[in-house]
Amino acid sequence: MQNSSDNKLWLTVLGWTVALMIFFPIFWMALTSFKTEVEAVSTPSLLFAPTLENYAQVFERSDYLKFAWNSIYVSFGSTLLALAFAIPAAYSMAFFPSKRTPGTLLWMLSTKMMPPVGVLIPIYLLFRDMGLLDTATGLMIIYTLMNLPIVIWMLYTYFKDVPIEILEAGRVDGVTPVQELFMLLIPLAIPGIASTGLLSVILSWNEAFWSLNLTSSQGAPLTAFIASYSAPQGLFWAKLSAASLMAIAPILVVGWMSQKQLVSGLTFGAVK
Amino acid sequence: MATPASTAAANSAVKTKNTRKVDTRPFLWPSVIVLFLWMIVPLAMTLYYSVINYNLLDPSFTGFAGLENYKFLLEDPSLWTSMWNTLVLVGSVLIISVVVGALLAVLYNARFPGRNIARLLVIAPFFVMPTVSALIWKNMMLHPVNGFVAWLQSALGMVPTDWFSQYPMLSIILIVSWQWVPFAFLILLTAIQSLDSEQQEAARIDGAGPVAMFFYIVLPHLQRSISVVIMIESIFLLAIFAEIYVTTSGGPGLATTNLSYLIYSVGLLQFDVGYASAGGVIAVILANIVAIFLIRTVSRNMQKA
Numbered sequence: 001m002q003n004s005s006d007n008k009l010w011l012t013v014l015g016w017t018v019a020l021m022i023f024f025p026i027f028w029m030a031l032t033s034f035k036t037e038v039e040a041v042s043t044p045s046l047l048f049a050p051t052l053e054n055y056a057q058v059f060e061r062s063d064y065l066k067f068a069w070n071s072i073y074v075s076f077g078s079t080l081l082a083l084a085f086a087i088p089a090a091y092s093m094a095f096f097p098s099k100r101t102p103g104t105l106l107w108m109l110s111t112k113m114m115p116p117v118g119v120l121i122p123i124y125l126l127f128r129d130m131g132l133l134d135t136a137t138g139l140m141i142i143y144t145l146m147n148l149p150i151v152i153w154m155l156y157t158y159f160k161d162v163p164i165e166i167l168e169a170g171r172v173d174g175v176t177p178v179q180e181l182f183m184l185l186i187p188l189a190i191p192g193i194a195s196t197g198l199l200s201v202i203l204s205w206n207e208a209f210w211s212l213n214l215t216s217s218q219g220a221p222l223t224a225f226i227a228s229y230s231a232p233q234g235l236f237w238a239k240l241s242a243a244s245l246m247a248i249a250p251i252l253v254v255g256w257m258s259q260k261q262l263v264s265g266l267t268f269g270a271v272k
Numbered sequence: 273m274a275t276p277a278s279t280a281a282a283n284s285a286v287k288t289k290n291t292r293k294v295d296t297r298p299f300l301w302p303s304v305i306v307l308f309l310w311m312i313v314p315l316a317m318t319l320y321y322s323v324i325n326y327n328l329l330d331p332s333f334t335g336f337a338g339l340e341n342y343k344f345l346l347e348d349p350s351l352w353t354s355m356w357n358t359l360v361l362v363g364s365v366l367i368i369s370v371v372v373g374a375l376l377a378v379l380y381n382a383r384f385p386g387r388n389i390a391r392l393l394v395i396a397p398f399f400v401m402p403t404v405s406a407l408i409w410k411n412m413m414l415h416p417v418n419g420f421v422a423w424l425q426s427a428l429g430m431v432p433t434d435w436f437s438q439y440p441m442l443s444i445i446l447i448v449s450w451q452w453v454p455f456a457f458l459i460l461l462t463a464i465q466s467l468d469s470e471q472q473e474a475a476r477i478d479g480a481g482p483v484a485m486f487f488y489i490v491l492p493h494l495q496r497s498i499s500v501v502i503m504i505e506s507i508f509l510l511a512i513f514a515e516i517y518v519t520t521s522g523g524p525g526l527a528t529t530n531l532s533y534l535i536y537s538v539g540l541l542q543f544d545v546g547y548a549s550a551g552g553v554i555a556v557i558l559a560n561i562v563a564i565f566l567i568r569t570v571s572r573n574m575q576k577a
Contacts, residue, residue: 011382015382015387018376018379019389023393028408028412029404032412085302086303104304108307111307111310113507113560114559115507115555115556115559117532118552119318119552120539120552121318121321122313122318122549126314145307205401208513212513213540222401226403227403227518230407230519240407244408248404252399252400255398262458266455267500267504
């Protein structure tokens with residue numbers, strides 16, 4: 001018995017030490033955001049007088065709210081658009097499958113394999129010619145297309161689990177497919193639709209290939225705004241930390257809440 | 273999926289009956305059409321640009337180039353350097369994330385006080401946007417003068433390391449691994465939780481120690497999930513860009529230039545559209561090789577379900 005409680009102690013110590021080490025950079029950044037710029041670059045210390053000055057400065061000196069709004073607009077806009085395309089498609093494939101349905105699903109997945117850099121040049125030139133460079137709307141369109149296959153896949157797996165008897169009952173009463181979709185399926189599948197939406201928001205919020213290449217100032221979301229702190233002139237670690245913490249905190253919370261759904265979504269249902 | 277095969281068969285029988293009455297294909301068309309355009313139009317344009325002379329800075333440089341762009345590209349040492357760098361980056365991060373991810377999954381599957389909170393701390397880096405991760409590491413952690421690691425090193429009487437100039441690729445691998453180990457951990461933990469506890473108990477009664485348990489019971493069970501982790505991470509790791517963009521800009525020299533960064537710098541910094549497009553085609557071919565394996569695994573899973 002003594003041995004097993006010893007083991008438990010070691011396990012607890014090891015488990016917590018490893019977790020704190022992995023989390024340390026985020027913790028350190030959070031701490032730095034409450035220091036002055038001088039304290040931020042001096043000898044590391046846990047003892048300092050916390051200040052909110054950096055947060056005030058970030059709002060004052062940069063258009064933080066504009067970039068935050070771009071992030072919100074781009075990730076929620078692309079998620080809503082993707083859901084609008086995906087819900088009917090997943091409904092059709094889940095409840096009215098044909099011989100071609102498995103092939104269609106795999107083909108949709110394969111569009112996700114396209115490396116973004118393979119189409120960077122044409123997308124950049126198309127955006128330039130259509131006046132979409134540095135616009136949040138242009139980015140929103142790209143993110144919609146980028147996430148559509150995952151969104152369809154996730155919804156498809158959720159819809160498959162909806163008890164068909166309820167839809168059957170409706171069909172006996174003579175509802176059309178459109179009514180069936182809006183009045184029966186969507187209310188039943190709201191939890192699945194919500195977690196699919198969350199995954200899409202997380203992926204769009206953190207996307208940094210297209211945002212760095214297609215936007216610079218007016219249409220830039222937070223990923224691109226934070227990158228501007230990498231400029232060598234001057235070290236503003238405390239302000240960088242404040243801006244970063246505000247940019248990651250909401251998504252961190254959302255990610256923590258939806259980790260289970262994330263596993264099945266990101267592995268296309270292969271691991272649940 | 274827990275659905276027994278019999279219910280699945282019954283469901284599909286019901287569905288086939290309904291297919292005859294209503295046609296829901298119009299529900300599917302919008303998605304199919306936009307995805308088809310998204311897949312085919314830019315790719316066709318990349319292919320087209322790759323066989324013409326096209327430089328945004330030089331309007332007189334026009335005409336059909338044939339395979340000239342490919343010829344120059346394949347003779348360009350920077351292509352091979354960047355392909356090698358891509359391989360090193362993807363390979364190292366894959367090995368690190370699978371090995372560390374599996375060890376973490378075993379550790380956090382065991383019961384101890386506060387386990388759930390510890391788990392949350394471990395997966396946190398996965399939700400941090402790449403530009404923030406890269407800048408935390410570049411400045412607050414690895415900065416040669418004011419970084420935390422430099423402080424640790426001097427506290428231990430060592431000379432602080434200038435990570436990004438002395439070990440540039442290692443630093444990038446460290447940052448990217450920090451982001452992707454949690455993903456592997458999350459997937460492998462989910463898989464371990466579905467391990468049959470009776471089988472484990474039986475092995476323990478037969479006298480299997482923790483090491484034997486890991487290699488003979490846990491690892492075989494994780495095989496499929498590990499292959500899923502490898503394939504999904506490969507897709508994202510082949511496209512790593514932001515971490516390099518905000519830390520080393522591909523340097524020093526070409527030390528951290530991967531294929532994504534090379535194509536970006538040729539196309540959008542030197543404006544050689546034709547040349548960059550030929551590079552894009554090569555990136556697509558590489559990614560497709562990985563994709564074939566992924567699609568196979570997923571379709572095998574679909575047949576099982």
